[in-house]
Amino acid sequence: MTYKLSSAIGGAAIAIAAALPASAQEADLPRSMLWSTYDVGSSGYVEASAIADAFGKEFDTRVRIMPSGTSIGRLLPLKTGRVQYGWLANEVYFATEALYDFEAQEWGPQDLRVVAGRPSTFGMAIATDSGIKSIADIRGKRVPRIKANPSINIKVEAMLAFAGLTWEDVEVVEVPSYGAALRAVVDGQADVAGTTPTAATLYELEGSSRGLSWARLPKDNAEGWEAISKVASFFAPATATGGAGISEDKPAEIFAVRYPMITVYAETEEQEVYNFIKALDAAFGIYKDATPAMPSWALADAGTTPQDAPFHPGAIRYLKEIGVWTDDDQAWNDARLARMDKVQAAWEQATETAMDQNVSSKDWPAFWAEKRDEMLN
Incomplete structure (x- = not known):
C-alpha cells in the first residue's frame, strides 16, 4: 500500500469520512477514560489532546492523559489496566516481537492490537x-x-x-x-x-x-x-x-510509518473497541483541523495496514462497515497474527529451555536473542 502525503493530505479521505455512517448517537463511550501518550510537547500528546477535547464536546466523555517519555512508561499502564488506550509508536512492534526493553523476562511478547494509526x-x-x-x-x-x-x-x-x-x-x-x-x-x-x-x-x-x-x-x-x-x-x-x-x-x-497508534491488548472487549473507533470517526469533523497532521486521522488513512501490530476485531468490524477494510488489509492482518503466534511460541519454548538449563536473569537476554534467531529467522 502506498501513501501520498502532502499539505493537502487526506483531502479525499476527509470527504469519505464525512460521508461515513457513524453518528454521535450511535457511539457509546464511557463517561471517563485514561490514555497514555508520549511526553508533553510531542505530536502524539498534542494529537491525543485534540481528540480527547473532541470526545468531551461530542460525547461528554472526560479524558485524562498520562504522558511518559519512555516506552515502558507508556505501555505498563496499558498492561496493568490503569489506562484504556495507549497512543504509542514503534514500541508496539518491539513489544510484540520481545525486542529491546521487552526482551526482559517480566515482559516477553505482548499481545497487542491496533485500533487506528496515523500515517507519517x-x-x-x-x-x-x-x-x-x-x-x-x-x-x-x-x-x-x-x-x-x-x-x-x-x-x-x-x-x-x-x-x-x-x-x-x-x-x-x-x-x-x-x-x-x-x-x-x-x-x-x-x-x-x-x-x-x-x-x-x-x-x-x-x-x-x-x-x-x-x-x-x-x-x-x-x-x-x-x-x-x-x-x-x-x-x-x-x-x-x-x-x-x-x-x-x-x-x-x-x-x-505510523505514529501515533491507538493501541489496546487483544483481550479488550470487541464492542468497547468498536464504540471507540466509531466515536473517533464521528468526532473527526471537530478535531481534523487541530494540527496540520490531524487530517490523516481520517479512517481511510488511519484504518489501513500495515501497522506495527494487527488490528483489533472491534476496529475491523467498524472498518468493514464503512468500506475501508480490504482483502489486502485482511491478508496482511492474518500474516501479522501468524507471526505473533510464532514469536509467542518461541518465547514459551525458550523459557522452558532456560529453566531446564538454569539460565540466570542476567544471561537471559543473550539466551533469548540466540533462541529467537534460531526459531524465527
Missing part, C-alpha cells in the same frame, strides 16, 4: 555535498546511530537494507539523541540521517552550504522493498510532497 513519513536525509545520490552510495559514509533509540535505528537499518547494506557497511557515528543525529549532519560530522521530513533542523541543513536531498526508495523496486520488510513489517512506500527540501514539484520517495 520517514526517510534518509542527505547532505548534498557528500556526493551521495542513492542508498547504495551510503556505503562507507558516516551514518548516525542513536544510543538507546531502537525506534529510529531500525528505520535507518531498513533503509540501508533497501540497497543490501547493513551497519557493518557504513562508518557508524554514535550520538546520544535524535536531535544530535540531525545536528551531526548540519555540522559536518555525518553525511546522512534518518528523520521525518518536517524536523526543524532539516530546514537549517537545507539553507546551509551542505544542502539537503533525500535518498529515493522507489516503490517499484520489489527487491529493495522485500529487504525492508525483512527488517520490519510495518513500512510502506510513500511519496512526500511537504517538508524540508521537498515540494509538490520535488517530491521524495521515502516510506510511511
Whole structure:
C-alpha cells in the first residue's frame, strides 16, 4: 500500500469520512477514560489532546492523559489496566516481537492490537555535498546511530537494507539523541540521517552550504522493498510532497510509518473497541483541523495496514462497515497474527529451555536473542 502525503493530505479521505455512517448517537463511550501518550510537547500528546477535547464536546466523555517519555512508561499502564488506550509508536512492534526493553523476562511478547494509526513519513536525509545520490552510495559514509533509540535505528537499518547494506557497511557515528543525529549532519560530522521530513533542523541543513536531498526508495523496486520488510513489517512506500527540501514539484520517495497508534491488548472487549473507533470517526469533523497532521486521522488513512501490530476485531468490524477494510488489509492482518503466534511460541519454548538449563536473569537476554534467531529467522 502506498501513501501520498502532502499539505493537502487526506483531502479525499476527509470527504469519505464525512460521508461515513457513524453518528454521535450511535457511539457509546464511557463517561471517563485514561490514555497514555508520549511526553508533553510531542505530536502524539498534542494529537491525543485534540481528540480527547473532541470526545468531551461530542460525547461528554472526560479524558485524562498520562504522558511518559519512555516506552515502558507508556505501555505498563496499558498492561496493568490503569489506562484504556495507549497512543504509542514503534514500541508496539518491539513489544510484540520481545525486542529491546521487552526482551526482559517480566515482559516477553505482548499481545497487542491496533485500533487506528496515523500515517507519517520517514526517510534518509542527505547532505548534498557528500556526493551521495542513492542508498547504495551510503556505503562507507558516516551514518548516525542513536544510543538507546531502537525506534529510529531500525528505520535507518531498513533503509540501508533497501540497497543490501547493513551497519557493518557504513562508518557508524554514535550520538546520544535524535536531535544530535540531525545536528551531526548540519555540522559536518555525518553525511546522512534518518528523520521525518518536517524536523526543524532539516530546514537549517537545507539553507546551509551542505544542502539537503533525500535518498529515493522507489516503490517499484520489489527487491529493495522485500529487504525492508525483512527488517520490519510495518513500512510502506510513500511519496512526500511537504517538508524540508521537498515540494509538490520535488517530491521524495521515502516510506510511511505510523505514529501515533491507538493501541489496546487483544483481550479488550470487541464492542468497547468498536464504540471507540466509531466515536473517533464521528468526532473527526471537530478535531481534523487541530494540527496540520490531524487530517490523516481520517479512517481511510488511519484504518489501513500495515501497522506495527494487527488490528483489533472491534476496529475491523467498524472498518468493514464503512468500506475501508480490504482483502489486502485482511491478508496482511492474518500474516501479522501468524507471526505473533510464532514469536509467542518461541518465547514459551525458550523459557522452558532456560529453566531446564538454569539460565540466570542476567544471561537471559543473550539466551533469548540466540533462541529467537534460531526459531524465527
